[in-house]
Amino acid sequence: MSKKDVIVLNSHGVGQYAYADHMPVWGETLCVTKWHVAEDGGKGSNVSVALGRLGIDTAYIGKVGNDPWGDLGEKWMQDAGVDTTYLYRTDEVSTGTGLILIGPDGQNTVIDGDSSSVKLTLDEVKAALDAMKGTKMFVTGFEVPEQLSLDAARYAKELGMVTLVNPSPLPEKPMGRLDYVDYLFINEVEGRYILDLPQDSPILPQDMLNKVQEKYGVPNIIMTMGGDGSAVLCGDEYWTVESVKVENVVNTAGAGDGYMAATVAQLILGKDLKEATHWASKYAALSVTIDGTIPAYRPMGEVEEFIKSLG
Numbered sequence: 001m002s003k004k005d006v007i008v009l010n011s012h013g014v015g016q017y018a019y020a021d022h023m024p025v026w027g028e029t030l031c032v033t034k035w036h037v038a039e040d041g042g043k044g045s046n047v048s049v050a051l052g053r054l055g056i057d058t059a060y061i062g063k064v065g066n067d068p069w070g071d072l073g074e075k076w077m078q079d080a081g082v083d084t085t086y087l088y089r090t091d092e093v094s095t096g097t098g099l100i101l102i103g104p105d106g107q108n109t110v111i112d113g114d115s116s117s118v119k120l121t122l123d124e125v126k127a128a129l130d131a132m133k134g135t136k137m138f139v140t141g142f143e144v145p146e147q148l149s150l151d152a153a154r155y156a157k158e159l160g161m162v163t164l165v166n167p168s169p170l171p172e173k174p175m176g177r178l179d180y181v182d183y184l185f186i187n188e189v190e191g192r193y194i195l196d197l198p199q200d201s202p203i204l205p206q207d208m209l210n211k212v213q214e215k216y217g218v219p220n221i222i223m224t225m226g227g228d229g230s231a232v233l234c235g236d237e238y239w240t241v242e243s244v245k246v247e248n249v250v251n252t253a254g255a256g257d258g259y260m261a262a263t264v265a266q267l268i269l270g271k272d273l274k275e276a277t278h279w280a281s282k283y284a285a286l287s288v289t290i291d292g293t294i295p296a297y298r299p300m301g302e303v304e305e306f307i308k309s310l311g
Contacts, residue, residue, distance in 0.1 A: 003134030013096035015040025050261035052080030254293030
């Protein structure tokens with residue numbers, strides 16, 4: 001099998017959406033509206049579709065059930081031009097699903113079901129990586145078992161790939177040194193958690209990224225901060241990226257995955273990290289104006305037209 005631009009190892013699941021006028025508290029019975037199955041994937045299928053539609057030669061590694069949810073993921077990715085040779089299908093598991101609860105201003109919380117990737121083995125992942133030696137970049141995250149994700153990143157690095165890790169959902173165990181990871185993508189909540197900081201403790205984004213870099217030994221750290229944009233530490237250079245304000249926010253659920261995919265795409269296309277993160281911010285702004293994650297990831301030409309419209 002030939003080398004690719006990017007390999008994505010993360011889960012596929014199908015999202016269900018519901019709309020609420022507030023976020024629930026423990027013990028509350030919450031009435032919601034418009035509960036429906038949407039074109040919403042797991043982080044692996046989301047990032048793969050986004051990359052494929054941006055014209056990046058992408059392959060996906062994962063495991064799903066022999067069921068309609070698995071069929072949907074395979075179709076979404078293949079329609080976007082993603083190579084699904086190593087989308088393993090099995091009767092051992094059912095494809096995962098999740099509930100995305102949308103608030104009145106487009107904010108969201110995600111409740112993830114079990115990932116079918118719990119049955120994915122390191123031997124299966126290594127076989128896929130070996131078959132695609134020479135691939136430029138490897139992207140993974142923790143919707144597959146976190147140790148599998150980290151072991152795969154280490155192996156991909158040994159094969160010469162640039163590695164990117166998104167430790168989401170939050171890791172259950174200490175991750176140890178991550179000096180085999182080239183890019184770490186986190187959000188502010190994840191940053192505080194992995195540093196054992198209270199969520200309400202005052203700390204500057206730059207100080208947080210410096211502490212993360214010191215703890216894990218990762219040269220490049222990108223932290224998204226919702227409406228406050230993102231903060232980036234590249235070696236010892238720090239900058240922030242303002243969020244692009246749009247009036248018609250519909251759904252923010254896939255914005256983080258889209259931002260990450262857009263950054264990766266720009267790096268593959270030869271941009272430096274500063275250019276890539278600024279472009280990704282605009283890409284994410286377009287994505288939140290569209291309902292569902294899979295429909296929100298637009299092709300390159302459409303994104304460029306949107307960016308031109310910003311002036």
